[in-house]
Amino acid sequence: MKKILCLFLVVVLVLAPLAGCGNNNETPEAPVDQGAATPAPAPDPDPDPEPAGDGGVINVWAFTTEIPDALQHFIDSNPDFPYTINVTVISDQDGEYEAALNTALLAGGSAAPDIFTAEQAFVVNYTQHEFSSFALPYEELFGEPVQPLVDAAGVAAFIQEAGTNPAGELVGLGFQSTGSAFIYRRDLAEQIWGTDDPDAVGGHIGPGWNRFLEAAAQAEAEGIAILSGEGDAWQAIRQSPNPWVVNDTLVIDDQRMSYLDIGYQLFNNNFTNKTNAWGSQWFADMRGEVEEDTEGPVRPVLGYLGPAWLINYVIAGNSGDTFGNWAITTPPTPFAWGGTWTMANANGNPDVRDGVATLIRWLTLDTTDTGFQFLFANQLLPGASAKDAVASSVVMERSDGTLDFLAGQDMFDIFIPAGVHGRASGWGPYDRFIDDQFNNFAEQYFMGEMTREEALDGFRQAIQDTLGIGS
Amino acid sequence: MRKRHKGVNYAKYGYIFSIPFVLGFLVFTLYPLGYTAVLAFTDFSGAASLISGEMNILDDPFENFSMLLFDNQLFWTSITNTFRIWLTNFIPQIVLALLLTAWFTNNRNKIRGQGLFKVLFYMPNIITAGSIAVLFGAFFAFPLGPANHILSLLGVENHPFNFTASPAASQNIIAFIQFWMWYGYTMLILIAGVLGINPELYEVAEIDGANGIQKFFFVTLPNLKTVLLFTVVTSIVGGITMFDIPWLFNQGGPVNSTTTVSLFIYNLAFTGRLRYNVAAAASILVFLMIAALSVAVFYLLRDKDAAQLKKEERALRRALKAEMKGVQGNG
Numbered sequence: 001m002k003k004i005l006c007l008f009l010v011v012v013l014v015l016a017p018l019a020g021c022g023n024n025n026e027t028p029e030a031p032v033d034q035g036a037a038t039p040a041p042a043p044d045p046d047p048d049p050e051p052a053g054d055g056g057v058i059n060v061w062a063f064t065t066e067i068p069d070a071l072q073h074f075i076d077s078n079p080d081f082p083y084t085i086n087v088t089v090i091s092d093q094d095g096e097y098e099a100a101l102n103t104a105l106l107a108g109g110s111a112a113p114d115i116f117t118a119e120q121a122f123v124v125n126y127t128q129h130e131f132s133s134f135a136l137p138y139e140e141l142f143g144e145p146v147q148p149l150v151d152a153a154g155v156a157a158f159i160q161e162a163g164t165n166p167a168g169e170l171v172g173l174g175f176q177s178t179g180s181a182f183i184y185r186r187d188l189a190e191q192i193w194g195t196d197d198p199d200a201v202g203g204h205i206g207p208g209w210n211r212f213l214e215a216a217a218q219a220e221a222e223g224i225a226i227l228s229g230e231g232d233a234w235q236a237i238r239q240s241p242n243p244w245v246v247n248d249t250l251v252i253d254d255q256r257m258s259y260l261d262i263g264y265q266l267f268n269n270n271f272t273n274k275t276n277a278w279g280s281q282w283f284a285d286m287r288g289e290v291e292e293d294t295e296g297p298v299r300p301v302l303g304y305l306g307p308a309w310l311i312n313y314v315i316a317g318n319s320g321d322t323f324g325n326w327a328i329t330t331p332p333t334p335f336a337w338g339g340t341w342t343m344a345n346a347n348g349n350p351d352v353r354d355g356v357a358t359l360i361r362w363l364t365l366d367t368t369d370t371g372f373q374f375l376f377a378n379q380l381l382p383g384a385s386a387k388d389a390v391a392s393s394v395v396m397e398r399s400d401g402t403l404d405f406l407a408g409q410d411m412f413d414i415f416i417p418a419g420v421h422g423r424a425s426g427w428g429p430y431d432r433f434i435d436d437q438f439n440n441f442a443e444q445y446f447m448g449e450m451t452r453e454e455a456l457d458g459f460r461q462a463i464q465d466t467l468g469i470g471s
Numbered sequence: 472m473r474k475r476h477k478g479v480n481y482a483k484y485g486y487i488f489s490i491p492f493v494l495g496f497l498v499f500t501l502y503p504l505g506y507t508a509v510l511a512f513t514d515f516s517g518a519a520s521l522i523s524g525e526m527n528i529l530d531d532p533f534e535n536f537s538m539l540l541f542d543n544q545l546f547w548t549s550i551t552n553t554f555r556i557w558l559t560n561f562i563p564q565i566v567l568a569l570l571l572t573a574w575f576t577n578n579r580n581k582i583r584g585q586g587l588f589k590v591l592f593y594m595p596n597i598i599t600a601g602s603i604a605v606l607f608g609a610f611f612a613f614p615l616g617p618a619n620h621i622l623s624l625l626g627v628e629n630h631p632f633n634f635t636a637s638p639a640a641s642q643n644i645i646a647f648i649q650f651w652m653w654y655g656y657t658m659l660i661l662i663a664g665v666l667g668i669n670p671e672l673y674e675v676a677e678i679d680g681a682n683g684i685q686k687f688f689f690v691t692l693p694n695l696k697t698v699l700l701f702t703v704v705t706s707i708v709g710g711i712t713m714f715d716i717p718w719l720f721n722q723g724g725p726v727n728s729t730t731t732v733s734l735f736i737y738n739l740a741f742t743g744r745l746r747y748n749v750a751a752a753a754s755i756l757v758f759l760m761i762a763a764l765s766v767a768v769f770y771l772l773r774d775k776d777a778a779q780l781k782k783e784e785r786a787l788r789r790a791l792k793a794e795m796k797g798v799q800g801n802g
Contacts, residue, residue, distance in 0.1 A: 275614070465545030467743060
């Protein structure tokens with residue numbers, strides 16, 4: 001009896017770790033998916049799901065559920081589409097998605113992504129830098145010249161620019177336009193300039209940052225902060241047309257260097273509430289809450305710099321009583337913030353390539369009323385909570401962009417030109433880290449903790465020591 | 472007649488039972504360790520290496536190490552940061568833990584609700600680092616967090632202070648979080664250590680007229696040495712590899728003032744440039760540092776009497792041998 005018990009225990013203990021391995025093999029994205037079990041909807045564990053279509057399974061990798069949901073919507077509303085999708089969603093927290101996607105692309109095989117998405121912060125890794133060999137040119141994917149289609153759709157320039165590989169081929173496009181605006185409170189603009197008209201306000205706050213600083217002084221005289229934090233201006237200024245890294249050397253170009261002066265003035269002339277983006281006070285400033293009894297710098301805030309998603313998914317929901325009291329106008333300099341690009345894996349399953357082509361085309365270049373962008377721009381998708389700006393200006397022109405939040409202003413009037421003027425020529429693969437470091441050191445300079453030279457030296461040193469990129 | 476076994480030999484089961492651990496250790500610990508050690512001497516860096524899979528030993532195998540040691544300020548800054556944060560958390564932590572241990576284990580002051588206090592003190596250790604970082608982030612928010620509110624109520628500060636933008640404040644907050652999270656744990660370990668001390672020693676001390684303080688310094692502390700050693704060494708290892716709180720609280724900022732050495736390694740390996748080889752070299756340097764410190768602590772806190780005894784024993788044995796030899800030689 002004792003011996004049998006012993007034997008049983010031994011077998012259980014020896015097999016226990018192997019059982020874990022067994023499970024892994026059943027999931028299609030074994031090693032990668034396991035490690036990054038973030039807020040993803042459980043990926044379909046079965047590589048051959050119900051026979052909805054016998055065309056095959058398309059593996060889709062994304063960092064939010066946005067694209068997968070859209071593709072599922074397409075499949076549901078097109079019963080003739082013979083393919084099914086197998087979705088892997090990994091949150092982009094701390095570069096986790098990138099690392100997992102890289103591993104999956106390198107591993108290849110039947111579990112390799114067929115369609116994958118990338119965010120602004122790292123899209124050029126997959127379109128212009130090391131991993132660009134994995135992005136299949138659209139021309140090859142669609143089997144026809146792609147530029148006429150792009151031109152017909154009027155895709156925003158920076159979206160094309162970021163999606164073009166070094167050989168000049170288009171390999172990725174976004175569906176959302178993240179060209180940005182200055183989003184301001186009408187009542188406060190009225191108080192400062194006697195008008196809330198977008199064109200008039202746009203003429204006060206720009207073009208250029210000198211005009212913006214003049215406007216900031218005028219607002220300050222009325223006891224109003226033009227921005228919530230000086231970092232909001234950095235979000236726009238950081239997007240210079242020139243890259244940070246040229247020939248493996250760090251270059252601080254004039255536009256980014258100018259932030260040291262602009263930010264310094266915003267900070268030290270009391271032009272902002274000195275908040276950090278995504279901090280609690282930054283959100284509170286959207287509601288226009290003013291603490292009367294604090295001697296701190298908390299005052300009403302005129303506006304924010306950002307794209308349509310900032311309006312619809314961030315400010316509108318946090319605006320409280322100020323809802324409906326906002327408008328948008330052209331920012332001091334054009335910039336884009338965020339966005340999702342969609343690529344086809346060159347090493348993906350060739351049997352499903354037709355399906356991949358159909359889906360990507362529907363997402364990025366279909367301008368009809370059943371195309372994704374029209375549905376997205378007009379809030380026609382199931383579960384959609386807001387209208388949004390899209391890549392295709394043709395679609396936006398046909399769509400109704402009026403928002404209650406903007407007191408009936410048509411947001412597309414501003415976002416169509418914002419897409420035209422945005423540039424992606426300055427985007428590089430290490431931007432996220434370099435931008436953060438620069439902003440960090442600049443803040444110390446603004447606070448008077450460092451001199452301008454110390455801040456610049458510290459910044460250069462940090463980049464040299466961490467990324468190995470010298471100045 | 473057949474010889475009967477005196478008993479069943481269970482030794483083989485020991486080996487069999489340890490197989491799962493050994494397998495896990497080989498695959499998940501030893502292999503990555505070895506791989507890291509090799510990486511440190513190679514040119515394996517960046518997405519290009521990932522794609523091609525090529526890995527070559529450098530012409531100067533120690534290039535990554537010498538670069539870090541002699542040509543990388545941030546590496547040294549991160550080490551200084553790590554030690555500053557560790558010391559400002561560990562010294563108050565061990566002092567408070569010892570004080571609480573002395574109170575809880577003293578027979579004379581019968582503290583009511585001891586269990587409750589122990590649970591309360593241990594509580595911060597149960598909460599996940601993520602929640603704690605969020606909690607403290609909100610507490611020290613700028614410009615209108617509770618901390619700033621308290622300061623203005625007390626009239627200490629009229630203008631809100633931006634804690635997360637100040638290097639010194641950020642370091643101290645992180646040190647405080649570590650202190651607050653771990654003093655309860657240290658206290659429990661020390662209490663367990665004290666309870667393991669022979670009560671007769673205390674009785675003897677009491678009969679000899681020792682007061683509470685004397686008992687603590689001359690009975691408790693010397694007998695707690697091994698437990699203290701454990702506490703110090705685990706704290707060194709935990710402190711030098713500290714990652715979660717600095718990362719979650721302020722991503723190593725402002726201006727890298729809370730970039731601990733683990734965070735620096737993370738940035739090297741995973742922030743854009745994927746410098747796996749340099750990160751591996753830094754990891755090895757940190758490993759050597761921890762090993763050296765642990766050895767030093769072991770040496771400082773060694774049982775001096777036992778060592779002395781051993782030394783004398785060895786000397787005696789040597790003398791005996793020499794004498795024997797002498798006898799033989801003469802003979």
